[in-house]
Amino acid sequence: MTHPILPVASASRWFDRVLAQHMGRRDNRIDHLRLVAALAVVLGHSWHVALGRTAHVPLEDWTLFGFHSLAVHVFFFLSGLLVTESARRHVAAPTRYLCKRALRIFPALIVNAVVVPVVLVGVGAWTGVGLADMARYALRLVTLFSVQYEHPGAFADMPFHGAINGSVWSLRQEIIVYGVLMLAGLSGALTKPARRAVFLGLLLAFVLVGHLVAPHAQGGWLYLVAEGRYVMFSFLLGVAAHQFAGWIPLHPVVALPGIALVLAGDALASRVMAECGVIFITCAATLLLAYPRRATWQLPHDVSYGVYIYSWPIQQLTVFLAATAFGMSLSPVGLFLLCLGPLLVVSLASWLWIERPALTIMDATWVRTASDRVTSTFGTGRRMI
Numbered sequence: 195m196t197h198p199i200l201p202v203a204s205a206s207r208w209f210d211r212v213l214a215q216h217m218g219r220r221d222n223r224i225d226h227l228r229l230v231a232a233l234a235v236v237l238g239h240s241w242h243v244a245l246g247r248t249a250h251v252p253l254e255d256w257t258l259f260g261f262h263s264l265a266v267h268v269f270f271f272l273s274g275l276l277v278t279e280s281a282r283r284h285v286a287a288p289t290r291y292l293c294k295r296a297l298r299i300f301p302a303l304i305v306n307a308v309v310v311p312v313v314l315v316g317v318g319a320w321t322g323v324g325l326a327d328m329a330r331y332a333l334r335l336v337t338l339f340s341v342q343y344e345h346p347g348a349f350a351d352m353p354f355h356g357a358i359n360g361s362v363w364s365l366r367q368e369i370i371v372y373g374v375l376m377l378a379g380l381s382g383a384l385t386k387p388a389r390r391a392v393f394l395g396l397l398l399a400f401v402l403v404g405h406l407v408a409p410h411a412q413g414g415w416l417y418l419v420a421e422g423r424y425v426m427f428s429f430l431l432g433v434a435a436h437q438f439a440g441w442i443p444l445h446p447v448v449a450l451p452g453i454a455l456v457l458a459g460d461a462l463a464s465r466v467m468a469e470c471g472v473i474f475i476t477c478a479a480t481l482l483l484a485y486p487r488r489a490t491w492q493l494p495h496d497v498s499y500g501v502y503i504y505s506w507p508i509q510q511l512t513v514f515l516a517a518t519a520f521g522m523s524l525s526p527v528g529l530f531l532l533c534l535g536p537l538l539v540v541s542l543a544s545w546l547w548i549e550r551p552a553l554t555i556m557d558a559t560w561v562r563t564a565s566d567r568v569t570s571t572f573g574t575g576r577r578m579i
Contacts, residue, residue: 209443213485217279217439221489224272227480228498231265235361236505236537238262240526242360243509246353249526258469259424264476266364267428271477272484273371274432281375282384288376294556295372299365300336301552302544303503307332310358310507314348319514320358322347335359338366349510352517361506367422371429390437397430405466427470431477444485449478499549500541508537 216222238260241249254260277295284291311328314320323345331345344356354360374397378384383393404423411420435442442448452474459468512533516522524532 209445209447211444211485211487212440213435213442213444213481214439216444216485217436220492221486222484223486223490224276224484225493225496225498226490227268227484228272228496229493229501231268232498232501232505233534234265235262236501236509236533237526237530238265239360239506239509240530240533243354243506243513244524244526244529249353258465258472264472266425267473267476268480269364270367270371270425270428271432271435271480273368274429274434275436275481276432277372277375278384278433278436281379285379285384288380290556291376291379292372294553295369297552297555298499298549299369302499302548303362303365304332304336305544305548306359306503306507307335314358314507314511317511317515318518319511320345320348321350331358335362338362338369349514352510352513354510354513357506358510359503359506361502363421364425365503366418367425370418370422371426375433384437394430394434394437397426397433401427401430424469424473428473428477431474435477435481442481444482446478446482448481449475452476452478495542495545496549497538497541497545500544501537504540504544505533505537508540509533512536 238251239262241251251260251262257264280294281291284294311320311323311331315323315328343358343360345358346356348358349355375384378393381389381393383389400419401423404419404421404426407416408420408423411417452471455471455474456468457471459465459471509529512529513524516524516532
């Protein structure tokens, strides 16, 4: 199956494989990369949870970000690559697109928001709170746009006290890019060349503005723009890869622009340019790993999202129990290894009993009918273009 928009084009004259030849096929390693990226985030967070907020994650100086932060860019690059196709296919049914995205994010997040506070209060890891505080926490977590990391009484006297779930900040950026893609589809920016160029230019402008306002962003929408300046760049690269798949070779040469940015950043003493180069190289490596030459085995279950949203509270709870029940302090690697088994079990349960059943809701006849009614009431994407 080739790319639906662009033909397998000129790049195939010089390279034996281009991205358009592989998109839409199941013989990829995307699920594998998501899981590895999620576990890399967990490993990186182990330094902060075990040692405190100021802990130095290995390779942070060498990579400019830290390997766990680069793993987040893997997620956003793949979102730009894959969700762009979903938005393009659902341009005539934007309601269905939004429902599918919501059913992927919120069911497991809601369960997390309700269950985690109950467990923490039950074992004494969160003290001095009542039902109103727990409900307020759950509401703030589920809405995402008002994520709070300081919760008095949570994990008191622990190295990273006050933070119940420090991983979810990126989910609100994920929701923002979902909305951006829906608007792009409705405006024709995913199918019409001129509008596509404007859309990609606006994404790049968002990245640049984010860097400009970052030193002055203390809260509100300005903070959201600054917070998303890096992940929006990796998302932009994913969208561009989808839109120009016929021109993207699956060859190491695809990383050359990133290498050039790193070298230019070093020569010009521009950290931002060097950082964008590192992100570009990370996304290029992701692309090459995602689409191998030979067919690969597929993971039977997609547990990466569960790993992502449950890792922090499980890690914090492990540090708390080790300290209070056994009088032990854990090293970062020890914490990671100790949490890995329980985390994978919880994530598998989340996938089997919450996430996968939620994804099948859109297949129900009554849901499809309701979605079509909403679309017909407010207009289809084709009418709005």
